[in-house]
Amino acid sequence: MKKKLLLGIVSLLMATSVTAGTAEGDFQDYIVELKNEAREIGISEPILERAFKDIAFKEKAVKSDRNQPEKKLTLDEYIPRAVPKWKIKQANDLYQKHYKELTRIGNEYAVQPRFIVALWGVESNFGKLTGGYNVIEALTTLAYDGRREEFFKKQTMAALTILQQGHITPENMKGSWAGAMGQCQFMPTSFLAYAVDGNDDGRKDIWTTEADVFASAANYLKQVGWDDTYTWGRQVQLPESLDAESLKGLSEEKSKTLAQWQELGVRRLTGKALPDVDIEAWLVQPDDKDGRAYLVYNNYQVLMDWNRSHYFALAVSHLADSIK
The missing domain is CATH 1.10.8 (Helicase, Ruva Protein; domain 3)
Structure with a gap:
């Protein structure tokens, strides 16, 4: 035997x-x-x-592709992990450290610098995890x-x-x-489409040159449709009477003005009225009817173009809101 x-x-x-x-x-x-x-x-x-x-x-790459995490965290669990206090502090420190360069690039590409830093932080932990x-x-x-x-x-x-x-x-x-x-985690086709030489040295180096990382991220956002005259959106309160299931989504027909959402009873998280601004917004509720709800603007759609994940877009958005 x-x-x-x-x-x-x-x-x-x-x-x-x-x-x-x-x-x-x-x-x-x-x-x-x-x-x-x-x-x-x-x-x-x-x-x-x-x-x-x-x-x-490279068998390890195949296993990683096939065995991506199945357990889904709620946003209440995910956001504190993706945007912990230490990352918020580091984001603010780096924002101040690179303020002059970020301001120049932000003005050139019409993108708020805080979103550039937030993408940098979420994608690669500010260049540490590439x-x-x-x-x-x-x-x-x-x-x-x-x-x-x-x-x-x-x-x-x-x-x-x-x-x-x-x-x-x-x-x-x-x-x-x-x-x-690199530090902004571009796929090669995205590199060819959006990477730029941010320091005029003749190369687009998103691996080690921060000016190129910042400019490339900003160029991506600009080319896809970013508008620096407004932000990404906000977390909101929904009235119990609202049929959120039929209203939520990012398709064109789901958009409403903030005034229309106000009429439906949607309010800021504090309970106050929505901003009196003429802008289209979409309702997203990534978890379920009891989870967090957001009204998001077109800039959020741009973040979703970068990475088709509500969790990614919301992590970037929350981190950007924490940078002063």
């Missing part, structure tokens, strides 16, 4: 080893195909050689995995284009398991 069990274990290990070896071999064949596609869009041989040097299938994955390795692994092949192939080609343009070296192109890069 023991002998059979031992033989079974050995056979399983051998089969696993063969499967892994086959998978790695197939992955390297896939890399050859990607290189050919990259050549067609003008990526040079030296860049390809450096970018794909020692690239291997990810240690080789971006090309992570992206090619996820493309090969096949669940979202076209998306990750597109990101791989965009990442190679960034290398070709000379903004970062292959060795220093680090990011998250999903390929989000």
